[in-house]
Amino acid sequence: MNAANVALERVTQVPGVRGSLLISATDGLVVAERLMEGIDGRAIAALAANLLQRLDRAAVGAGVQSPTFVHLRGNAGSVLAAPGSNELVLVALVGLDANLGLARIEMLDAVGRLA
């Protein structure tokens, strides 16, 4: 199993995580994914990368550091994103019942190991 798949495996093992993806930050394309059936990874990759780019620009404009972790909360769950240092972003889709703290720790650790 390569490093990308190891990272995805670790994140998806966290209770409540419905899937995870490794995406290209600049292109918004899927590099690797581990998702439940029926989830459109391509759309998540494109929109998550776009969101991160805009957040990054907003942070730079505000004179603060780029975000190291993003939590986008919705009514039925959340999208978590951890940008890496190599133009890759680890994204996870989690349900309302997910252990967000553990998911965050695993994602930051996994994305750090990918660098």
Next chain:
Amino acid sequence: MRSLEPWVLRPLQTFLDESSARLILLMTTSGQVVAQHGFTRSFEVMTAAALGSAIVASTEELARIMGAPRFGALVHGGNHQSCMLSAFGTPRGRWIGLVVFGPETSVGIVQLFFDQMVEQLVGAAPREQPAPPVLAENFEQELHSSLKELFGR
């Protein structure tokens, strides 16, 4: 935005709004322009349509030689502008989309909303018989008529 077919306008406008693409050109595989947004001169449109249809023909032939299915899309990434070329089927025949976009968006976003636009075009296309192919004898007249429609002059 200009289109020879009015039902193309809404899907095209939605695509432009969602993707933040700078230019788009929809054409048939023979290079006949169906709709365009962002081009200011008819010469540019004619050149882009001719080059775009030729590139798609080349890549499809390359895929055939390799024994592979058709390529989904061809993306040329640049520092300031990128370009995506993608052919797709419609009830009116096979069309090609040429999209130019900048760093304000991404190839993922452009591809995502392009695919949605294709679905909308397929759904919106009238099912009646397509227009007869342009004959050699009235080709020039048809070309001028199309360009006049596309540029409003």
